Amino acid sequence: MVTTAISHTPSFSETFFTSLYKVENGERFRTCLQCGSCSGVCPFGYLMDYPPGMMIAGLRADEFDLVMKTDTVWMCVSCYACAQICPSKIPITAGLMTRTKEELLLAGNVPSELQSALENSQRYGNPMGESPRKRADWTTGIQPPVTILGRDRRPVDVLWFVGDYPSYHPRVQYVAKALAKVLNALGINFGILGPEENSDGDTQRLAGERGLFEMLAEKNGRIFSKYQFERIITSDPHAYNALKNEYPVLSISYPVQHSTQFLAEHIDQLRPLLKQEIPATVTYHDPCYLGRVNGIFDEPRMLLEAIPGVKIVEMSHNHSSSLCCGGGGGGMWLDGFQWEKAHARLSEWRVHEAVDVGANILAVACPYEPPRFEDAIKMSQQAGQLVVKDIVELLAEALG
Amino acid sequence: MNQDIFVAVEHLRGKVSDISYIMLAAAHDLAQNTGGKVVALLLGLNAQQLAGNLNADQVLYADHSLLTDFNPEAYQRTLIGIIDEYKPRAVLFGHTSIGTDTVGCISAQLGLPLVSSVRTIEANNKLISQICGGKIMAECNLPEPIALITLVPGGYKPEQGQSTQSPPVTAIPVQVLDGLRILLNKYIEPETSDVDISKEPLLIAVGRGIQNQDNISLAEELAQAIGGVVCASRPVVDQGWLPTSRLVGKSGSTVKPKVYLAIGISGAPEHVEAITGSDVIIAINTDSAAPIFNIAKYGTTADLFDLVPALTEKIKNIKG
């Protein structure tokens, strides 16, 4: 049998396309129907030179280097709307968008704000560039004192993985303090890592820095193994996603729950303690990484319903069609870049939806959201008296 | 032994720089303790008149065409010759683009001790230096036999180094200056903008804390509302978010406004040295330990992203 063996150096597009198959379910990239749903549902799709569907077309046409020349993939906020709607169930977010960002990063091609956040994460274990020694400063004054495992060496039932923003961001520290109050009210035996905790790394992973993610995960894994606890809880859906789905791939595996799941388990114990009425119309924003990506929709609503006086209304996009606040995939650190292109913030659209549905309170369950939505409210004249509160802050208020 | 204190005067494009006067003020402190004279060293071409208001006991002037503009090699050779001949107790240089290009090579060549970043001279000629972004001070004795010192601004006011009486000027012969390996081709002016921030009375300054280019509009709106001008510290200009003409700092402009509102600026020495002439400095920074609060008259740790828009709003309402 004669074979024609013509030597062929794979083009960049070919090599890149093949690398996508290595991602979980990556072979589905071959089954793209070019239906355009992903590009249509993408919140910033209209601004991208190559929205997701067209990126796949570019790969097939061996023209991916054209895609690489543009910088619009940085508009992607890793909200998973595309992956969720795709009829072929192609892993667009984790596969294509993240891998493209990885390639751009390797070429040194990254917007400067994001560069600082990544360098800070590597150096200080948090994207803000704050001193690691101050990571537990938010606990000052809380009674009873919060157990910091490195200092108070004792076994606990629950390891609370606090996260970057609740630890350092002045607005989100209130959420951390509120959760401490609720956990204490329930008599939970919990502890935090404090200065030993590093960023979970999930957003950095989705922004294209796989190496940085692994480094942070390994550091956290080593710290976890020093202490005794039954399970990990976190109020951060991004950390939850990392701990539940990505860390086990690196052999770091612990039972993990989002704080709303954990508290919902304790609802019978919690409900009688919620004595203070909060008479308000509340609408709940499903965070991308809690709802759409990890399927947790009911527990947060259950907690809100337990608060006396609360009337719950749903925005037009809710549950798995929830609109991203814009913080994911590096979006928290690309605000200037994305503003230049869009002159619109996703968080502002969401705030309008909350106003449209008559809400007094926009309830959230992710640390990126209070600052993002509060900024959006400032920019939006119609928002009036709309207030942003994490579910945990409302619970703490209801405790009286 | 010669107990005189020499000062390597710096001038650029026909103007004596402030640091020269600051050095003269410090030199007088040193000379009081050593019992010597303060001697200013002036290098240039037909530049004797620059000695006019120097507060010195004497000026030694070296005139040569190759000394017209600053040239590291020409200045080094000339000063090495002078120091070797006169052997003063100490020679002061500016901690600047001119001074630091000169002093290090002289120290190595003549084997003389060098202490840098000196801010003040204290009793018994103790040198107090400022290092680590202004967070740490170090005290050293005046080294022997001939101390080379670089001075940073902050410890003395330029006025202390100025005099209404012109000091006597003595012309001195110059070293042979051929075979220079460094030559000045030309000067390049900064981009001219419609604003000279060094003359503005009300400055709204932004630093790293502004986080990204888009947020600068917050400062611009405030500036417009209150009738001020936006300027910035180095990190903002390095990123290209504002032009170099708006740079306030060691490598930018020195400003003397009535009010300097520092937004998201930590207060590193290179920036602070350029704003000490302000009447009132007001600082907004969420870090209560930021050095800027040590030189500001008023300060707040409120978040600039809340405070600046709120302030703009109130000012607009007042102005109608």
Place this chain on the structure above:
Amino acid sequence: MNIIVPVKLVPDLVEELSIDASGTALDTAWLRMIINEFDDHAIEQAILLKEKTGAQVTVLSMNIEGVDDLLFAAAARGADRLIKLNGDFVNASNNHALARAMATLIQDLKPDLILTGVQAHNDLDGSIGPRISNYLGMPYVGYISGVNISDDKVIVRKEYPGGLIGEMQVSLPALLGIQAAEQPPRYVAISKVRQMMKTMSIEELDLATLDSMGAPVVNRMFQPETTERATMLSENAEDAANQLVNIFKELGVL
């Protein structure tokens, strides 16, 4: 063409600094070290020149904790050769001593151009660049923000206050004190650094015994007194804004 880039680690100012028990030096217990910002720019400028001219870039630094990460990161940016220098740095970490010892070593590397940061915030005895240039008999210019190689010369942009630039030409070999590279130091993905750790090796050279003669002796180190601290206004934005409006009125700007 051989470009040598001596760099150093300096205390990271993000952490609070404190003085040790002797009262004459920084307490190293909690000290975090970071590359001297200006040295970082020097590496970037060297890589930019390599990209234009195909020069070989060697980065060298003192062998203290953290030097490996620093050097591998430089390799990930494009440095060709990595060298760490062994010596007793505890007692003699001043530039008088280091320059003497490093000059001989650098001479053996046959440099055409040496780029180093114009200064470092922990320098107490001037910066190292000018000293090394003198021992090597090379011309030195500092506060450089642009470098172009042209035959046996280099054309540099020297920064003066007020944004003024002096364009100078310098004969090679020369040593330049870098203030800023022509573009900010590029991002290096951690995966690339990790790759360098597997594929590149760091050479070790011994420095001659360090001779500190001439370096300043510190009597004491201390933190500046904050006697004239600002009058602090409210930390609540709304209240602070009101207070500022009153202050502006008092000052006559409103």
